[in-house]
Amino acid sequence: MIGFMRILAFILYILGIFLLLKLEPLEVIQELSKLFDSKTHLKDRILLAQGRKKKNIFYLLIEETQNILKLNGKEQDFPKVCILSIVLAVVGLLFGFSISNYFIVPVLCMGMCTIPFVYIKFLGIRLKKQQTEELETALSIITSSYIRCENIVMAIEENKEYLNHPVKEVFDQFVLQANLVNPDIKKLLNNLKVQIDSTVFQEWCDAIIACQDDGALKSTLLPIVKKLSNIRLVSVRLDALLYAPVKEFISMAILLVGNVPLMYVINRTWFEILVYHTAGKLVLAISAAVIFVSGINVIKLSKPIEYKR
Template structure:
């Protein structure tokens, strides 16, 4: 009976979309845009901008996912992430309802809603590691050429063919700005440093900008490039250590969830109490809430270290 009601509800929603001519992506874009930019008073905006009032967990997760996607050059996928989040929200609530546990429904729905944003955060760590590796090569060859020619534009032109995306695009835009827009090298370097979210790259751009006034400062570029190599070695060692907590957490989740069908095989009376009594359903809801909250902290705390000046 519950399954038939869920199917009827899904058919009603699909019919409403077809009648109104709405696309799921457009609907999710509008919904999440409202969540990101709600109507607030000037006082609330001031408190948020000054840090005295923080955004809620949902809005904070959506903003972080959007920023990470834009930072990694995947900003166009934000609509897809929003659509998947909304779909998982419905799937999580529907699964709990099919199990007959209405206490679990909001927990499963909200927990499944956060899954895409957590996935985006985990993939961002791999993207940053790849960017740092490519930056190490790019800055090394450009710095070597600059020490020889004492001309940053010539150094970039000589090595642009050996660079790989997305770092190569940043340096190509740097050359294009100098040749076609503004020949001011210092302004182009300052504009380039915000194109990649890496503190060592920003420090290199600042040092290169200073070298335009004093060529003797070019010796400071090589130690900056060495920092990328040191960070890569340290992060490689920490990657294994950071993977251990995630692995242990996943194993504990498998054990906790796997005990439910195991209980059905060992003691059907206990299984009935857990699945079909109010007390057991509340315990399941609390357990699921603890799992999702812990998953959020695991994703947040098991990130690679970043250099800060």
């Protein structure tokens, strides 16, 4: 109870500092989030490029969250996600102290702070699938128009009304720059290539760039677009297999957590050992750690199918 009161006093102390200095929590989080965008040292960048050094799992989660929000046009919501993460971490901290289980305190604190990032990453899987479907439609109609007129800007302009989010904004920006800013189509296509994270789209952009020098190469465009159709067909067939690990994880997590109150009903002695004794507290902490780590790994297994060159 004393530990709980100290944590509560610390939180009130931090809130008091914010009020006295008239600081906006969102602005503070935005400044802190810039730390993740800072460039790494040259040595670290070389090791990462060589595959001899891997990024921290929490850094990767934060980086992927930023990319997903940016892809969805909601990068301004990243500070809110960080605030929610901090709030959940504090809730986990207070819950651990309230049950006097000091083993589970760091586990809940670290695990619950990752929940918003893991959730957005799971939503990013659906967004990636939607992006592939919209990209298939967009590239199909744009390619057909380009083969007819051999002008990529005109081909996109003719079909802008048929494009949907999240690819519409990318092509709209390309047309705007081509007409008003920079007439260098090759340079604009190279910039366009990195706007969408898709190997097939990047291959299509390379083929369009090659067509600017040799119009006969436009025959290579349709086979590239067909790869997206193949991805969609395979994805439809394997959807059940892709989401099977998620369903199994949710079932096992519910069974594991549900066993604790179940013991209270079935055998009060077992429940007291689990909650009040040191060995039982350690078992609860290990179980919580397994749930959080397994959740992150399950999301990795559920990523959508992609074509690799």
